Amino acid sequence: MRSALQITVKDFKLRIRDRSAIVLGVIAPVALAFILNMVFGSAFDTSGGLDLGYGLVDEDGSEVSQAFAETLEQLEDEGLLTVTVFENREAAERETDDGDLDSYFVLEQGLGQAVLSGSAATIRVIGDVDAPTSTQIAASIAERFVSGVEATRLAILTTLEVGGATPTDEMIAALQQEARSAAIAYRVAETAASTRQLDPTTYFSAGMGVFFLFFTVQFGVSGLLEEERDGTLARLLAAPIRGESVIAGKAILSFLLGVLSMAILAGATTLLIGAEWGNPLGVAVLIAAGVLSGVGIMALVAAVAKTPEGAGNLGSVIAVILGMLGGTFFQIGQGGDLLSQLSLITPHAWFLRGLGDLAGGASWTAVLPAAGAMMLFAVVTGVIGWFMLRRRLAR
Amino acid sequence: MGNILEASGLTRTFDQLIAVDDVSFEIAEGETFGLLGPNGAGKTTSISMIAGLLEPDSGRVTVEGVEISTGSTKGKASIGLVPQELAIYPDLTAVENLVFFGRLYGMNREELARRVDEVLDVIGLTDRRDDLTKEFSGGMKRRLNIGIGLLHRPRMLILDEPTVGVDPQSRNAILESVEQLSSEGMAVLYTTHYMEEAERLCDRVAIIDEGAIQAEGTRRELVALVGETDRISIAAEGDLDAASSAAGSMSGVREAVTGDHTIEVLAADASSILPELLGRVSGAGVNIHGVEVIEPNLEAVFLHLTGKALRD
Numbered sequence: 001m002r003s004a005l006q007i008t009v010k011d012f013k014l015r016i017r018d019r020s021a022i023v024l025g026v027i028a029p030v031a032l033a034f035i036l037n038m039v040f041g042s043a044f045d046t047s048g049g050l051d052l053g054y055g056l057v058d059e060d061g062s063e064v065s066q067a068f069a070e071t072l073e074q075l076e077d078e079g080l081l082t083v084t085v086f087e088n089r090e091a092a093e094r095e096t097d098d099g100d101l102d103s104y105f106v107l108e109q110g111l112g113q114a115v116l117s118g119s120a121a122t123i124r125v126i127g128d129v130d131a132p133t134s135t136q137i138a139a140s141i142a143e144r145f146v147s148g149v150e151a152t153r154l155a156i157l158t159t160l161e162v163g164g165a166t167p168t169d170e171m172i173a174a175l176q177q178e179a180r181s182a183a184i185a186y187r188v189a190e191t192a193a194s195t196r197q198l199d200p201t202t203y204f205s206a207g208m209g210v211f212f213l214f215f216t217v218q219f220g221v222s223g224l225l226e227e228e229r230d231g232t233l234a235r236l237l238a239a240p241i242r243g244e245s246v247i248a249g250k251a252i253l254s255f256l257l258g259v260l261s262m263a264i265l266a267g268a269t270t271l272l273i274g275a276e277w278g279n280p281l282g283v284a285v286l287i288a289a290g291v292l293s294g295v296g297i298m299a300l301v302a303a304v305a306k307t308p309e310g311a312g313n314l315g316s317v318i319a320v321i322l323g324m325l326g327g328t329f330f331q332i333g334q335g336g337d338l339l340s341q342l343s344l345i346t347p348h349a350w351f352l353r354g355l356g357d358l359a360g361g362a363s364w365t366a367v368l369p370a371a372g373a374m375m376l377f378a379v380v381t382g383v384i385g386w387f388m389l390r391r392r393l394a395r
Numbered sequence: 396m397g398n399i400l401e402a403s404g405l406t407r408t409f410d411q412l413i414a415v416d417d418v419s420f421e422i423a424e425g426e427t428f429g430l431l432g433p434n435g436a437g438k439t440t441s442i443s444m445i446a447g448l449l450e451p452d453s454g455r456v457t458v459e460g461v462e463i464s465t466g467s468t469k470g471k472a473s474i475g476l477v478p479q480e481l482a483i484y485p486d487l488t489a490v491e492n493l494v495f496f497g498r499l500y501g502m503n504r505e506e507l508a509r510r511v512d513e514v515l516d517v518i519g520l521t522d523r524r525d526d527l528t529k530e531f532s533g534g535m536k537r538r539l540n541i542g543i544g545l546l547h548r549p550r551m552l553i554l555d556e557p558t559v560g561v562d563p564q565s566r567n568a569i570l571e572s573v574e575q576l577s578s579e580g581m582a583v584l585y586t587t588h589y590m591e592e593a594e595r596l597c598d599r600v601a602i603i604d605e606g607a608i609q610a611e612g613t614r615r616e617l618v619a620l621v622g623e624t625d626r627i628s629i630a631a632e633g634d635l636d637a638a639s640s641a642a643g644s645m646s647g648v649r650e651a652v653t654g655d656h657t658i659e660v661l662a663a664d665a666s667s668i669l670p671e672l673l674g675r676v677s678g679a680g681v682n683i684h685g686v687e688v689i690e691p692n693l694e695a696v697f698l699h700l701t702g703k704a705l706r707d
């Protein structure tokens with residue numbers, strides 16, 4: 001054990017000196033979390049961090065278009081967005097071009113007619129290219145409204161056919177009401193869903209952290225292959241120390257680098273971009289388990305690779321695949337769909353899920369299932385990797 | 396003097412290739428033993444088994460009576476290994492390299508500090524002690540590579556081609572320090588494909604080729620083994636024929652012939668007969684201008700044994 005630690009200390013010194021570990025372990029994840037947070041994060045932010053600014057041009061002037069305007073106003077009252085009404089498209093377009101608006105809705109003439117007659121109804125959404133996400137949201141609001149209207153219209157038409165009557169004012173009023181509440185219900189559902197999950201800042205910080213973690217821990221275990229290539233391994237093995245100490249020294253270094261980079265990342269993103277990681281003990285447990293799973297997987301990679309370059313390539317491929325699958329770049333739901341099922345074969349997804357379980361002030365024990373899942377990865381890959389590496393050293 | 400190292404029947408194959416085939420030898424205290432052979436002869440493979448880095452298929456190694464194996468740390472502290480490949484960390488300083496390996500050998504702080512200074516002095520790197528070794532010249536790196544092997548005062552030092560790619564000055568410094576260590580009682584196992592180094596340093600030499608030891612002994616024994624003789628070339632003036640027949644009748648002289656202003660004498664051991672030979676030649680009435688003794692070298696022995704040159 002003493003010689004293992006001596007090797008760890010020596011390697012730590014080397015890794016600090018060649019700076020690569022610092023770049024990959026600390027600078028890259030913080031920088032990327034920062035960037036991702038700027039690009040996507042604010043769009044999902046329901047805490048009022050961003051103003052979604054929309055314009056509305058009502059060329060139709062029907063009850064249906066009025067209903068849509070009211071829907072937007074209601075969302076504005078909730079503080080979710082701001083709406084400016086324009087007389088014509090040109091005025092709205094000018095403001096959008098100037099960047100004062102993210103996008104604007106055009107309710108073309110004949111919209112109300114189309115809805116009532118059952119032909120295709122369109123609400124045009126014209127967006128600023130620099131604000132693709134808010135335009136996306138605008139489009140989804142419009143879509144929701146239209147499909148809500150469609151559903152209600154179908155219901156009314158069915159009633160009409162059965163009853164054989166003409167549409168009354170009450171029926172039209174009901175139609176409008178339905179449409180409004182559909183859009184709002186959608187919005188409300190979105191908000192509720194996101195409070196059960198991580199806020200985007202934390203999500204991207206943690207996602208980038210765990211993504212780069214797998215590159216960082218590689219510096220430890222693949223160091224064994226570098227020593228093999230550079231001839232220093234012969235000297236280590238000629239010394240009166242056990243071969244296992246060399247492997248252990250590298251694994252401890254991996255663990256140390258991983259924990260250090262995650263701790264710095266958590267601290268930095270909390271201070272710099274306001275990430276909220278949650279209960280410190282819970283976070284510590286998650287980080288420890290996540291890092292161990294990384295060490296185990298990368299030990300296995302080192303064991304099957306022939307050269308350090310080979311280990312680097314294989315390790316990167318695995319880190320990227322697991323990272324993508326595990327949802328470190330984009331949020332994957334926790335439903336029963338294939339992608340979210342598939343994500344559970346990655347420690348990354350469990351790490352993020354564990355943090356999600358911790359969100360909203362849960363106690364540290366909330367992370368135990370996720371931590372347990374990661375430990376399973378760690379133990380299975382780590383044990384196989386350990387024995388393979390041991391055999392490799394005692395040629 | 397007891398044997399420090401005993402290696403017997405070492406054999407190792409890689410797939411189909413028999414890299415080392417039944418290699419046995421002993422090295423006594425204070426003795427320098429050379430393993431001379433071309434690239435690919437099996438020198439490094441033999442050494443790896445002796446140092447406990449590689450498990451032999453069969454055979455056995457003991458150092459100071461302790462059996463060496465890859466699975467055990469026993470006996471390894473008695474061995475100092477200087478690998479053929481430079482085994483130093485470029486991003487550590489000379490001192491940091493020495494201290495790291497010294498600790499692995501369980502040296503305590505004071506002992507280590509003292510030995511680091513001593514070794515830096517021996518390898519001539521005292522003034523570069525705190526420089527990163529990546530800034531070192533090839534020769535300096537080689538010297539540090541050796542220094543690390545010496546640090547813990549091993550009973551046996553193994554050097555695997557320590558002068559490959561080294562400038563002549565560093566090379567000479569390396570050979571001198573090996574001579575010094577041997578005179579202090581260290582057993583030395585020295586592999587090389589340079590015939591001159593084996594001749595200069597080694598008390599005994601094993602000639603290895605294609606994994607097997609072809610012959611083993613002192614230089615003189617090896618030379619005698621293949622029937623090579625010393626040649627003495629005497630530059631002289633006068634009755635050269637009379638002088639050469641006088642020399643030819645001497646015991647210990649195999650043959651003496653007259654050349655172009657020279658007398659050429661073949662003998663098993665030139666140094667032991669030289670004084671008497673010169674007496675007889677000048678007694679036969681010739682003036683001697685110069686004497687040259689040409690001893691057959693290990694290159695010739697190797698050629699004789701294997702039918703090929705040491706270096707291509």
Ligand SMILES: Nc1ncnc2c1ncn2[C@@H]1O[C@H](COP(=O)(O)OP(=O)(O)O)[C@@H](O)[C@H]1O
Pocket residue numbers: 409412414432433434435436437438439440441
């Ligand atoms: N790890 C290995 N795997 C396969 N072949 C090897 C290995 N190590 C050495 N060899 C082969 O064994 C033979 C002896 O090699 P080596 O002991 O390095 O020779 P030397 O040190 O005398 O140059 C060579 O043919 C070499 O290619």
Ligand SMILES: [Mg+2]
Pocket residue numbers: 435438439440479555556
């Ligand atoms: Mg070799």
